[in-house]
Amino acid sequence: MPKVLTAPGMKKCIGCYSCMLACARTTQGSLSPQKAALAIRTVGGLQSRLVADICRACPDAPCAQACRCGALVPRSGGGVKFNPALCLGCRDCVEACIVQVIKFDEVKNRPIVCIQCGTCTRYCPHGVLLMEERA
């Protein structure tokens, strides 16, 4: 069973952004954490708690359903596979994402989609993010 990204330990998160930096450099070739397919953020400043906006690996991924050019296809076990060569940059996936975590790279004209690779979890110093089999 493929594993999917979860964030069970957000109360332990220190907001270091190492996960976002790892995602951006590995999947997007960028040093900017804004290019990551996940976002760690506060809800009301640093005195508030930190939350994770992550791909929820929908079993029947609405983003893939919305994609009419075949760039996004459902992945076994949840989430999607992304083939940038087929992407037309229509943004239908961005609009279809129920939890609104798909960003769009204006320069490359394609979405920034979590492919459930787990890179982010390997750079999380406190085990906040995990790859887990879906129950």
Next chain:
Amino acid sequence: MNGPKLRVLQIDLTERRVGVLPADGLEHYLGGIGLAAKLFAGLVDVQAAPLDAHQPVVLAGGALAAFFPMCTKGVAVFRSPLTGGWGESYAGMRLALALRLAGWDAIVITGRADRPVYLSIGPHGVRFKSAAALWGLDCEEAGRLLRQLEPGRGFRSCLRIGPAGEKGVAFASVNVDTYRHFGRLGLGAVLGAKNLKAIVIYGDRDYPVPQPKQYREIYDQIYRQAVRTDVMEKYHALGTSVNVSVLSELGALPTRNLQQSTFEAAERISGRAFAEGSLVRKVACAGCPVGCIHIGLRRRQFAPGYEYESVALSYDHELIYALGSLLGMSSPEKVYDLIEAVELYGLDAISAGVLLAWLTEAQQNGLLREEDLGCWLEFDRVEGYLKVLENLVEQPSELYALLAQGLARAVERLGGKEYALCLGGHEMAGYHTGPANLLGLAVGARHSHLDNAGYAIDQKASKNGWDSARMVHEIMAEEKWRNVLNCLCICLFAREVYTPAVVQKALAAVGIERTGEELMALGEEIFQLKNRLRSQLGYSSERLYFAPRYFATPALGRQIDPAQLQEMLELYRQQAGV
């Protein structure tokens, strides 16, 4: 290779003009303190007062900012209203990342707005926005409104001053993203004099990974050291507050205005006591996996029955020293109440604590009466201290207006100099370890323990039997290398990780080739540059005054010998050429 072209944003508050300042030829400095010092040198008016409208403020990030773990600081350079001289301060949290994403290596701010404004610096350029509704607000409330008003959530940095900066308190700080500060030397007053309440910086600039394999290797090496070895253990475990009980046991914790260097209540306000009794979480600067920022919860009953309020405050060694042991505070709750006040007003915690400690002794000595201050101060009692802090901001009398100019100026007029814990006009940090600490504070560029870690050199000297010459050598070498780290704005907590070899590799991975010799030469050059600037701004090592109190209270268990300190000062003068 010298490195990429530097981009410097120039903002004139008087004319409300913005532009790009030519920075050709400054790539050599890599960014950070080197770049900021050079820009400042070209703009400062050595004849004009620190709060003169023309004086520049320079903010800068480093060449590795946001690209490598723990390269998380931004530097500010300005003319200090506290000392009248060189002002240099560092802050973390989101600042370095925000500067990077906004695409600026440095920002130069000159002039004075005709009414309160804040700056919104983003991908669109710079907006001058009215701060009419923010003026007078404390740092917390101003921050809350700015978060609401400005875009860029999660990646922006929000710098703001509190009432202390607005009212020109010479040791007013700048709050950076709630838990970090440009604390020392009065940047808050400089911004206040410019009618500049806040600066919000954000952006969306992208940077491609230059050489993926080389970059990944050195990134992973640094990350592993930070997370999986014990190199950074001190900082993410108990944090710097671990020092409180350690220094007290060693006889190096300034207590009750340095009447003692051991504190019988040290365990009650130790890092362990804070952590076990009130630590609720740790947070990190953007791009740092260490998470050294310790947040404690102060729970406080405000009315009979079950009426409680609570506030989350960050604490560390310097706060627990300045607002704790130095004031004889015997519980974390008391320390928290003072931390909260200095946070909200926007005051430098160390300078405020040292001033309060001196005032306490000055009253005990009969130098100041109860009616002078409007309250009676006693060590271990919070109420009077809270009243004095409020009055420092409000300045209801000539005395308070004088005290708001800092301890060094106050004792020139009032007396009590012999127990005023200042060096070079700057209030001392939380170590009383010996002659290297005193010399380091006296001759360091900003009279800070962070200039050259003289406190650590004392401890090494004690273990290894170093003589005066060796200690002076170590102080100079440390300050020069720190200049290099500060060009890159690497957190000094990570100095053990960023050895010269690691710095070289990290620079190479982003396309900047430097030999070890070139890095050392850079440190030397900045050392000389800062010394020249300091001299122009009025610093002279010949005018240094060492209060007798430093020699009366044992440091690491023994009296400091004034003759040895003088010998070290002479050696330093000869070698540094100041």
